[in-house]
Amino acid sequence: MKFEFHTFTLPNGLRVIHKEVPRSASHVALVVNAGSRDELLGEAGVAHFIEHCLFKGTKKRKTFHILNRLERVGGDLNAYTTKEETWISASFLERDLARAIELVSDISFNSTFPEKEIAKEQEVILDEIASVLDNPSDVIFDEFEERLFGNHPLGRTILGTQESVNNLGKLQINAFVDRYYCPDQMVFASVGSTPISKLKKLCEKYLGHEIGRVSKLNRIVPNAIPIFDERVEQDTHQVHHLLGGITAGANHPDKLPLTLLANYLGGPAMNCRLSLNIREKYGMAYHIEAGYTPYQDCGVFSVYFGTDRRHHDKVEALVDKELILLCNNKLGVRQLHDAKTQLIGQIALAQDSGPAMMTGLAKSFLLYNKVQPLDEFFKSIEKISSDDLLRVANQFIKPDLLSRLVYLDKK
Numbered sequence: 001m002k003f004e005f006h007t008f009t010l011p012n013g014l015r016v017i018h019k020e021v022p023r024s025a026s027h028v029a030l031v032v033n034a035g036s037r038d039e040l041l042g043e044a045g046v047a048h049f050i051e052h053c054l055f056k057g058t059k060k061r062k063t064f065h066i067l068n069r070l071e072r073v074g075g076d077l078n079a080y081t082t083k084e085e086t087w088i089s090a091s092f093l094e095r096d097l098a099r100a101i102e103l104v105s106d107i108s109f110n111s112t113f114p115e116k117e118i119a120k121e122q123e124v125i126l127d128e129i130a131s132v133l134d135n136p137s138d139v140i141f142d143e144f145e146e147r148l149f150g151n152h153p154l155g156r157t158i159l160g161t162q163e164s165v166n167n168l169g170k171l172q173i174n175a176f177v178d179r180y181y182c183p184d185q186m187v188f189a190s191v192g193s194t195p196i197s198k199l200k201k202l203c204e205k206y207l208g209h210e211i212g213r214v215s216k217l218n219r220i221v222p223n224a225i226p227i228f229d230e231r232v233e234q235d236t237h238q239v240h241h242l243l244g245g246i247t248a249g250a251n252h253p254d255k256l257p258l259t260l261l262a263n264y265l266g267g268p269a270m271n272c273r274l275s276l277n278i279r280e281k282y283g284m285a286y287h288i289e290a291g292y293t294p295y296q297d298c299g300v301f302s303v304y305f306g307t308d309r310r311h312h313d314k315v316e317a318l319v320d321k322e323l324i325l326l327c328n329n330k331l332g333v334r335q336l337h338d339a340k341t342q343l344i345g346q347i348a349l350a351q352d353s354g355p356a357m358m359t360g361l362a363k364s365f366l367l368y369n370k371v372q373p374l375d376e377f378f379k380s381i382e383k384i385s386s387d388d389l390l391r392v393a394n395q396f397i398k399p400d401l402l403s404r405l406v407y408l409d410k411k
Contacts (some may be wrong), residue, residue, distance in 0.1 A: 003359060004373050006196040010203060012212035014183035017365045018190040018199050019357065026097055027354045029089035030104050031362045033187075033217060034180035034244025037083045037153040037295075038162075045160015046172045048081040049125060053173060054088065055079070056117035058110040069103045070096070077103065081158055084296060085366070093215065094193050098202055104188075105206040108181065113173050122165055129159050136407050137287070137306060138235045144242045144405045145300065147230065154295060185215035189362035191354045211310065221297045222246065231406040239312045240407040243319070244302030247396045250367055255293040256380055257388045258292045258301060258396065259288040264331075264339040265322065266290025266303060268346070274303070278318050284311040288319075295369065301396055309409050320399040327393045330386040344378050357384075 005019040036047045055077075057065050070077045075092030088108055090100040132138045142157045149155030161170070188207060190199055207315070224246060234240075248254040266274040266289045274288045290307040303323075307315045331339065350356045351374065364371045 005371060007365065007371075008175075008200060010183070010208045012183040012208060013188050014188060014203075014207055014210070015365060015369070016188045016190070016200075016203050016207075017371065018194075018196055019361060020193060020196065021191060021354070021357075022193050023354065024093060025091060025354055026094045026190070026192075026194065027089065027091045027259065027358045028097075028100055028188065028190045028192075029087055029358055029362055030108050031088075031189065032108075032181055033084070033087055033185035033215070033366055033367055035082050036156050036158045036175070037219065038180060038217065038243065039153060039176070042164075042167070043055035043172050043176060045125070045158075046168055047086055048158050048160065049121065049165065049168050050113075050173055050176060051079045051081045051086055052121045052125060053113050053118060054107045054111050056121065057112050057114045058106045059112060060110070061103075061106060061198070066103070066107060070100060070286050073099070075100065075276055083154060083156075083158060085363075086246065087362075089355070089358075094101075094394070097192065097199070098206075099283070101202050102206045108182075109210050111177075113170055115170060118168075118170060118173070125159065125165050125290040125314050126162055129162055129165065130157065136234060136240050137304075140240045140242050140304070140405060140407055144244065144302070144403075147228055147405065148225070148244070148246060148403060149222050150225045152220070154222055154298075161288060177214045182213040182215040183210055184212065185217055187362050187366045189358045189359040191361070193411075214339055219296060227401065229404045231404075231408055233410050234407040236407055236409045238306050238409055239309050240304075240306050241255040241312065241316060241404070242302055242304045242406075243399075243402045243404040244300055245396065245402045247292065247299040247301045248294075248392075249296050249298040250296055252299075254392050254395075255299070256383050257392045258294075258329050260339060260343055260381065260384055261326070261389050261392060261397070262290045262292035262301060263343050263346070264308050265326065267342075269342060272306075273322055274319065277322060278305070278315060282311075282314070283316070284308070284315050284318075312406075312408075323393075323397050323399050323402075325391070327398050330390050332386075336384075336386050336389075340381050340384065344381055347377075348374075362370050 007017045009015050039046055055066050077090050079088045088104055093101045146155040266272050279285050285305045285307045286317050290303045293300045
């Protein structure tokens with residue numbers, strides 16, 4: 001029997017998933033089920049800070065040796081942090097698989113976080129924060145979720161604040177790593193031509209030695225807060241408008257209908273409703289999009305657009321009109337068919353990317369301890385009805401149920 005992917009669990013509890021594909025490039029990632037929402041009081045920004053500091057020295061390597069280990073053979077080593085995970089990934093030629101796994105293991109479990117390197121990375125991250133603050137189209141998303149979630153950890157920015165980053169040190173780093181960098185809340189994912197038998201031996205050698213500590217992960221579901229409508233003047237060249245609200249999350253059956261609805265309304269394709277009926281028809285918004293972000297226990301639906309202040313009221317009314325139409329009218333048979341076909345095609349094309357394929361496998365295995373084969377996933381999309389979309393639209397995207405944050409350019 002041919003399996004679409006292989007899975008196994010190491011004795012210490014670390015789960016592994018591998019997809020064997022005939023290509024010269026291979027990709028691996030270790031994903032830790034811990035992000036900015038898991039930071040305690042006084043730790044804001046520490047999850048992202050650790051991601052930076054993982055490259056700054058281990059028990060047997062200095063920064064140069066870490067950075068040079070894969071780069072010198074043409075590979076790539078990277079990491080990033082989300083609100084719920086930390087990812088350490090590598091891309092390389094298949095011949096260098098052992099080198100990549102050993103390196104990922106070394107920085108994930110043996111990092112020493114030297115004091116002098118911590119001080120350097122504080123400056124780097126402060127520059128990163130300043131760069132984001134210079135871009136209102138980025139800032140507005142952070143501020144919106146801060147208001148949407150109130151005091152809940154999901155409302156914190158991933159980068160932290162300038163004040164919180166300045167106060168981070170080795171004590172906070174070690175505490176976070178001790179709590180969450182545990183095999184039972186980790187997944188190692190691999191995509192490449194290596195046979196599963198070989199990969200298993202390498203994982204046992206380089207990842208199986210870590211003691212099977214149990215993570216102290218303890219997430220609290222956010223409470224709903226009152227709808228807000230905040231409009232503030234900023235030194236910007238255009239109006240930035242973000243509206244949205246809390247929805248169902250990754251563990252809810254409505255995740256797929258919400259994904260389809262957001263993609264149909266304002267996904268990446270140029271023929272989505274917001275693009276056609278606002279950008280193309282009126283030329284009033286260069287950037288307009290709808291998005292759905294599923295977290296573990298809740299999600300966020302949003303619509304963002306940037307426009308000239310003289311067009312703002314008109315664009316806002318047009319966006320509300322599109323939302324109302326979805327709440328009052330079922331999609332026709334052809335509309336629903338085309339929306340499903342488009343989403344399925346986008347997902348299938350994304351699978352042509354090794355890193356994207358690996359990320360999908362790892363995320364699904366981390367959250368659900370299983371991966372739905374692609375053909376079954378597509379069948380789940382096909383089962384979505386126009387009644388499903390109408391129901392979730394009325395439950396989650398009615399204009400009068402959505403909060404708004406608007407940056408108005410000063411006249």
